[in-house]
Structure formats: structure tokens, C-alpha cells
Amino acid sequence: MSATACIFCKIVKGEIPCFKLFESTKVLAFLDIQPLSRGHAMVIPKTHGAKLHEIPDDELAELLPVAAKLARAVGSADYNILQNNGRLAHQEVDHVHVHFIPKPSAEEGLIVGWPATKADMDGLKGLAEEVKGKL
Numbered sequence: 797m798s799a800t801a802c803i804f805c806k807i808v809k810g811e812i813p814c815f816k817l818f819e820s821t822k823v824l825a826f827l828d829i830q831p832l833s834r835g836h837a838m839v840i841p842k843t844h845g846a847k848l849h850e851i852p853d854d855e856l857a858e859l860l861p862v863a864a865k866l867a868r869a870v871g872s873a874d875y876n877i878l879q880n881n882g883r884l885a886h887q888e889v890d891h892v893h894v895h896f897i898p899k900p901s902a903e904e905g906l907i908v909g910w911p912a913t914k915a916d917m918d919g920l921k922g923l924a925e926e927v928k929g930k931l
């Protein structure tokens with residue numbers, strides 16, 4: 797998706813209204829219009845990129861500090877920070893975004909389940925070496 801067709805880029809440019817919570821030269825935070833709980837917000841870089849590795853590091857560096865500011869401002873003791881990359885990973889908008897989702901109760905907020913698997917320690921060791929060699 798091009799930046800001209802991107803809904804988040806249109807929000808950044810002011811072409812689509814939002815409930816703005818925070819703005820800097822690199823980042824914008826606004827309330828999600830399909831919230832999972834009260835205070836569910838999005839934090840986005842102003843540069844268009846579909847996936848995390850496509851965004852300049854200096855913009856990425858602001859995403860989590862802004863999410864932390866939202867957590868303090870909303871006052872939720874429990875919350876999720878979520879960032880998806882690609883359709884298989886449940887990304888719906890092709891522009892990097894971080895969800896701040898307050899979790900006030902078991903029924904509200906993000907509902908997740910992790911399919912547990914037994915770790916293959918030799919496989920993990922090999923994977924760790926492989927990844928470290930590429931960093």
C-alpha cells in the first residue's frame with residue numbers, strides 16, 4: 797500500500813480526523829476507533845512503512861516512550877503493548893503502529909492465549925547462534 801492510500805498517513809496529514817493524544821515531529825498517538833477497552837490508543841511513526849524494519853531507528857525510539865506516557869496518563873495498572881507485522885501476524889493496517897490497550901478486567905482489553913510447546917534446547921542454541929551471527 798502506498799503512503800497516499802494509507803489511512804494512518806491520511807490521519808498524520810490531517811485529511812482524516814482523529815482523537816489526538818500526543819504529537820511530536822516523528823510520532824502521533826490517537827484513540828483507536830474500535831477500542832478493546834477504554835483508553836485503547838495507537839502510537840504511529842509519521843513515516844510510512846508497513847513493517848517495523850522499514851521505519852528509521854530515530855522514529856522507532858519514540859514509540860515505546862509515548863506508549864509509556866499513555867499508560868501513566870490513563871492510569872491503568874495492567875495493559876498490553878502490541879505491535880504486529882504482516883497479515884499472518886494479525887496486522888490489519890499496513891503502517892507500523894503500536895497498540896496501547898488497557899486491561900481493566902478479564903473481560904475487557906486484549907484476550908490472548910499462547911499455545912505452549914516443549915522447548916528443543918539444541919534447536920534453540922542453534923537458532924541463537926544463527927541470529928547472533930546476522931546482527
